[in-house]
Amino acid sequence: MNTLRAWARDLGMGVRFAFGGGREGWTRTLFTGVGVGLGVALLLISTALPSALTARYERSDARTTVNALRAEQPGHDTLLVMGAEQTYHDMSIDGALLRAEGPDAPVPPGLEKIPGPGEMAVSPALKELLDSTEGAGLRERLDWRISEVIGDPGLMGPGELLFYAGNDRLRKTGPEQYQVVRINGFAPVGDREGLDPVLTLLVVMTFVALLLPVAVFITSAVRFGGERRDLRLAALRLVGADARTVRRIAAGEALAGSLVGLVLGVGFFAVGRELAGSFTLRQRSVFPADLNPSPGLAALVALVVPAAAVAVTLFALRGVVVEPLGIVRTTAPRGRRMWWRLLLPLGGLGLLVPMMGRRGDGGVNGGGQFNQWQISAGVALLLVGITALLPWLLERLVSRFSGGPVSWQLAVRRLQLTGGGAARPANGVAVAVAGAIALQMLFAAVESDYVASTGQDPARAALAITLPPGQESTGALPAKVAATEGVVAAVPLTAVLGKQENPDDGTRAEITIGTCEALREVAVLNSCTDGDSFVLADPYSGRPLRPGEKLTIDPLLDSSPDSEHSKAVEWSVPAGALPVTGREDPTGRIRSGVLVTPSLAPRGVGAAENAQVFVQVDGSVPDAVDKVRTAALKADPLSRTLTLKYTREKAGYSAIRTGLFFGATAVLILIGTSLLVSQLEQLRERKRLLSALVAFGTKRSTLSLSVLWQTALPIGLGLVLAAVTGLGLGTVLMRMTGRSVRIDWASVAAMTGAGAALVGAVTLLSLPALLRVMRPDGLRTE
Template sequence: MTLSDTRKAASPTPQDSYVRIRSWLRDLAYGLRFAAFGGREGWIRNALTAAGVGLGVALLLIASSVPHIMDNRDRRAEARAPSQQQYYGPDGERPGEPSDTSVLWADASTEYRTDIVNGLILRADGARPKLPPGVDRMPGAGEMFASPALAELLASDEGRLLAQRMDYRMIGAIGDTGLLDPGEYFFYAGSSTLTLGDGVWRTASWGGPAAESLPYDPVLIVVITLACVVLLVPVAVFIATAARFGGDRRDRRLAALRLVGADAWTTRRIAAGEALFGSALGLTVGLAVFALARLFAGSVRVWELSAFPADVVPLPRLAAALLLAVPVTSVAVSLFALRSVVVEPLGVVRNTALRRRRFWWRPLVPLAGLLLLLNGNTFNSRDPSAEVSPFPIAAGAILTLLGITAMLPWVVEALVGRLRGGPLSWQLATRRLQLSSGAATRAVSGIMVAVAGAIALQMLFAGMHDSFNRTLFENRVWDQLNVSSEYPSKALADRMTEELGRSRGAKDVIATIRTVVSHPNRESTAGLTVGDCTALRKLAEITSCADGDTFVVHAHEDRRQNDWIDTTARKGGVVLLGDEERAAPWTLPVRSPTVLGNKNAEGWENTGVYATFGAIDVRDLASGMTLALVPLNAGVPDAPEHIRNAAAGIDPALRIWSVRMTERDARYESLQTGLLAAASATLGLIAASMLVSQIEQLRERRRLLSALVAFGTPRTVLAWSVLWQTAVPVVLGTVVAVAGGLALGAAMLALIGKEVTRWWIFLPVAGVGAGVILLVTLVSLPPLWRMMRPEGLRTE
């Protein structure tokens, strides 16, 4: 026989490949059977694994449904927007002729306390008007369709002030097709006096593009990206941890299989089959939890958003990737756990040659994440239109969080290995950790990710909050409402001054008309403010004023802005009242004094040209707005609502917005409370895995514990040893997590151009981690007491 004949004979045949694949499938089937029919202990282990994996899968399925939820919201927003192709207005190219199907509409959105109430006022031009989605007829004068959430609010004592503002007769509810989400406050009201003009438009159909949205603030992108990473990374870590529940008992079963003739590769395939069963059970539980949770999607509101159950559908690609990744991850984690385990017929040997963990690569992972955050995604955080990519931010945050978990095993091994002496309970705990610290650090790793992420988020929000408050304090912020229209009107300004001034919630009213003046060559513009002397004196440092006077108002600090104003508005020169083609010319009086402006609520000075009503005929203004600044009366409860009610009595289409510190403080406080609650819930979930791991280790040492008691070791000593064994990894993990969370938070604040203001914000989260230690120890004491009975020494 030649050498080539030997190679040909040794080459595998298709029959050999078939036998090998059949053998592999048989081993996987054995693993599935062992996992399914492993008795009471096996089912307890499977139940814990299914619960852990199932909760993680449900959360990831909900997260993968967010794109579908937002896409359906956008579609419904477009469906109820007036068609842009038939979007007629008083200043449009077409005259807006009425037809049998056209509808007049005006935006009547408002606010109520901290909630936004959107709505339109409608009037049909003909007998067959095009109906907006969600209603079956056009509301008549004084009638209203409301969303179910708004109708419930109006009928309650909580919405009493809002009901006074929206004095319409309820004739029905808006259907789901006309709402963005179940919790939205939205209405359609009818009017018989609505006429085409300023602020009122005509449309012949619905379903055009929604109003163009402003680009996302780069700071908001950073916050949302970090929040998603912090919420999802601990879930992934928890799934990997749950896949290793019952690992010690599984290794003993594999040793028994080696005793009856199975080889090492067979035991690994059987272990993969057991992992597949647990992950499949977890996927089933996760799908069931997701199906149940989506039924209550409309009753849960996060960041002012909720969803219809029909919208909570995972993207097919993301769902398929998730359903495939969970079993693959479970098998990979199980096989990875066996890399340092030698399963022999007479037992299991772990780490026969105790090898110290390598340190050099561990700090490189979080450092790479921090460098990616600081240098890989620079942008101007003060420019709302600045482009920022979320992917480098997410990658940097993930590397930082995962790098923190890579540091813990080395830290625990390095410190515990140097511990010597102490009470007997301390020695028992430290010796146990010296021999096997892997199980303890695996359970703590999930806590570390959750704690570090929560600290980073709280630092980020605290820095943003304190920076905002400092800016408002330096700029002498007023607690005020701004009421405006989309057109200039002296009559409206006078009415605002009178009727808003009579409101209980108003301390003062400053009503003016705002527009611009342009240089004759249209190369530059400056602001124009028209009002009476009383209002103008409150906006600028004007000492002498009479009707017919004009002023040029400069800023205190920005000299370049002042040069721009003087270039546009030359005293004695001609300017254009507006920047449109039909802007009327006007001569700025040469004797107009130059004065300095006062800072407004937003912290900037309203500079440019000031004119009294006697100096400019408002009818010559081609465009502009009528604006009333209304400082609130802090001594009146619900002062903003009284002002909004008065504004609705003037014109329901008036736009109202606020600059208020108290509401912002309350929202930041509630946000911090929510972050702490979410971190506590995550820690509680991971505490369950720690408890399972702790009880499993106690069961493994049942004979040893019974022997110690039989030799006279007090049970309290063993109980204290369990406490130290739990506390040491958690304390070390908390220290590492706090350091990593502070570093990540500081990096995120540096990314958005803010300063760290609260270094001690980690204390509440660290306190929750200490509570986890106590909880796990207390719950593990009853099984510990049962395992220390003399019966534990019996054997067969």
């Protein structure tokens, strides 16, 4: 009981010193609070991310037509939906065309009613873009009247670009018309697919690599003002306090700073939460209301941060003997011990190495997943080992330096006396860079599994425009696109499906119609003139159609009995059709069936034709691709324009990369801000010393260079250690996933250079403060 009473008394005295120690005391407490607060804010944001992601997924699922409730026939509660996604100035715009087939048709979330023909509902961000000067070209394309603004329940984020447009020409002509779906509800059927073991490993690594630097900066922040604090403790010893008492008082001061940091952190989080809705990164945004920290995790942060502040302070004072007449540490320090510092990285490797080569199969963690806790602990120990090794390495390095310019000698002597303090700001940067290098190596190693080739050839066509069957603009659209500024070539192809007389498996044969130039996009033709026809082997069975074989082209399913489209059309493969070899078209598709020039095309089947136009543009013409998209949509709102790309990322992998970008941006801001706060605190602590050196005639440029060297040496050594650790950790992770070790030196150099550039920027920002503290009036004291 007496021990608890003594702890409470001494901690309370430390808290009073922190707030009642004059300007010196509360300034130090404020610096500590700001440093801790920034870290706490980022920790709270990280605890809120799961709820934000869950809310995004729920909103996405609530409006999706993938696996939604489908209907075979029109009804009073059915809705026709066709995707109408757009791209404008490299911005992706999600959209859909809608047509209600009955009075009870489902309404998309966020809307009060389904837009009528010529109307559209837009998201607030899209409305803002359309109203801006930047959106002039998009206004020309989406020229429907805005009838409604989509509400928050229908959006994944406040910055999302989304529209719904009504179209009375939309119809479902048959099961082959996959572009249009008929639904009677937006509720998705089935569960969302989970992450595979490798993606789970990426998620775990991302969280550990991003949050660990935050913890390092928090522990560094609670040690701000350590030298002045030790002098005050010596004064307390002089008036009768024992060694244990002064340590508890020091812990109380750190506790006060951490409590201020918690309050400021909550404030920073609240401000950042409100500002989150106005920021969009890579077209991703979140609603402030979705950023709700988990109560349990938030409580854990509130308990761990003050406890860590006390523990770190007591640990820091373990080798400091505070005596009534001074601090023993101000004499020649005893060399740091090496053995225990190696235990951390060796322990981390000991946890990770046993999982090498297992690839997350069923033998790991019993369910086809890596053991996430073992990975987290191993990575954390390995990265924390940097913070233990860096002070020892810095001490060994600077002990060998002597001589040189005055600025160099001042910096080296300062590092020799306080190497541990100088290494603390570098620890966070080193941990962040090491984690980034390991993550980059892991992403590069598994990229081939999640970034697949599309088979498309953008060199042959930049865009592919498609039209569903039954459109009157089938013949007019290619001409309008070809007349668009910047179009080099517009190659149209049309196709219809016909049933064979004795089909083996019920499949239909495809009849592709086009000019000789167009047909050469899908087959190897030695010679071709109008009136020629060709047969292609089926890419699966290899059996081509026979000349003279009859095909029956079915009518549209939704045509009326009296319509000209209600009668089936019979057509025979031309007798002179020559066998040819098919080739992939620009979209990567290999066709089968028969190829015919326009003079031999079936008659009276225009409504059943599927049209496709391959478009190549002149890259030197500004906004050529956007102009083609606008021309296509103006020619027919039901047209779909696809931008051809060589590769496509899988959704889960892409989402993790986006999350990493968000997290890395936040951690980068924290690192820069914390480094700046740390630099300003060190300058404030050394104000009188720098002023005295200037008063004795030392050049300001010499002192500025000495401060630069004091920052550059620990950071440079930390970056070298980070590169080695990051490469080692990345190698282990690559072996865990069964990939061969491959080092991308350019990425390693980029990550290391980013850390160095950040430190350089912080140093430049601190120069005004450095010049102020070097004025002679800095010698004035109270």
